[in-house]
Amino acid sequence: MPATSKATRDQGHARVFDLDVMSLRELNQALHDLAPGSNQTAWEVLNPKGNHSVAVGVDLPVTIDVRGSVGYYCGGMNSGSTITVHGSAGPGVGENMMSGSIIIKGDASQYAGATGKGGLLVIEGNASSRCGISMKGIDIVVHGNIGHMSAFMAQSGNLVVLGDAGDALGDSIYEARLFVRGKVDSLGADCIAKEMRPEHLELLQGLLDRAGVTDVKPSEFKRYGSARTLYNFNIDNADAY
């Protein structure tokens, strides 16, 4: 990390990184080089201009504000940091996230939060197809709509959608919980509507609170989850596959 570069400067309390001047590699290396306990806890990334792999593999609780839209895999494998994209995100935002938060102020493309293990992904706009695919513990809150095949093979975690969901929601779902406020075009194999019990209302309220949603009530949502009929292979269920 060339500390004397003109591209990095103190701006308020944040360390500013201009991708028009410095490379993605330098940004990520600087983030990875941070030592535990560093006082460089606030970062600002300028001119991302659709770059792929912005702020991937961060393993410390820092805050990163990305001023603009990003390409694929922004915040991939995030572990503990809070990343805010002041724009839209390309495919695979927050893929395999471990913990921390990612907030997308705009829309997100396909596979948002794919295979995520933990943490919170908030998409203030819409998400595209396969949102939360194969999710494994992550919480995802989408203010807008989500596309088809979302939460396919979702194992655990929570997906909250304030808008509508596309076709085949929750296909082959395991233990993840899906909460959708709008309409669902169709449910995938083994995914069914379920009763919203008090513990689910409480859980959902907590998720909405964490995602900064204040004008929506948990009672407006329906819950979806696994019918658990495909958990052990049975030839009589073959038409479901």
Add this chain to the structure above:
Amino acid sequence: MTYRNPPTTPRKSATFDDYTLSEIRRAAATGIYDIRGAGAKRKLPHFDDLLFLGASISRYPLEGYRERCDTSVVLGSRHAKKPIELKIPITVAGMSFGSLSGPAKEALGRGATLSGTSTTTGDGGMTEEERGHSKTLVYQYLPSRYGMNLRDLRRADAIEVVVGQGAKPGGGGMLLGQKISDRVAEMRTLPKGIDQRSASRHPDWTGPDDLEIKILELREITDWEKPIYVKVGGARPYYDTALAVKAGADVVVVDGMQGGTAATQEVFIENVGQPTLACIRPAVQALQDLGMHRKVQLIVSGGIRNGADVAKALALGVDAVSIGTAALVALGDNDPRWEAEYNELGTTAGAYDDWHEGRDPAGITTQDPELMKRVDPVAAGRRLANYLKVMTLEAQTIARACGKNSLHNLEPEDLVALTIEAAAMAGVPLAGTNWIPGKNNF
């Protein structure tokens, strides 16, 4: 006197042979296809169909046990800051924790480290048994992403993006509920006792252009230090190798249809993919056409058994081979000492392949705590190391006889084929001729 026509000798159909009949009966009784482990069992064109020529007058042999024959190999020299250096060109292929027991994974690590090579994780995450005992560990990045996490990614020495597997190109996996112990369930983020489906494709990318971006992400996460392998099932080796190179792979792994699996459909194992022998030359050709041969390293796996197989694969242009099934046998799988127990399971030592059921008498492909105790990781690791060293010595013996001071100097010119099929697949002449089917306008 009554004349009786002489009876004809009963004749069984070659098409409906005993195995086929038994499979029809089994399917009719159970209503489910047969699931098993291991690789293709049908007879396929293989390395046995090739012979080395050795040196006489036109070639000059090296002295066995006297003149050096190098075996080392560097993998990942294209982009990685820290390429892998192995003492031998034989690696241990990915086999999952979950499919294999913890002691078996430890034994693989011990054996590989003793012989100067690497092990590979598999579908199920990285275990302390394996990381702790493998000097060099390749971490597989699989469609399921079971157990995938940032810190293990950084603890790995290389990353293998698994796109396909030789036993089942295009297929996913199924770990049946009976093998899901508490630990396996926790690592895979799934409830205990349910079947665990491994996806057939990666959830967050769809094609070669996406793969290129995915590899960039993995490089960025690991600061461009670790080699990135791309593993494909041996189905379309020319195009898949070329696309893996285009996507930025440091190493391409091509797994032929004799390659094993933990569990999939018998019909899949036996009918999808191409023999390992048939995969090598197209993969090498792709590298040569792109000017990347020896720059992007090629590993081939699927049915490698001895030093002759190693030498033949290297002579055809690969940089290293990988073993899975053979490594399990070296640890003690299918050992006749457990014959009585194999019989109780309705099979015999050498044919046991119901690895998914978790009842492996050898304690290798199981999560049963009592059976697992049968694997002594130290002794089993020693057996694997012995086996790897024997294979290496065998390959060196052949290479010296061909006049080579490095295994990597073996070349197609050192080989002939016994069958027209093998000659065509390997691109070497039929023995006693200069005829390579498919070349020179034949």
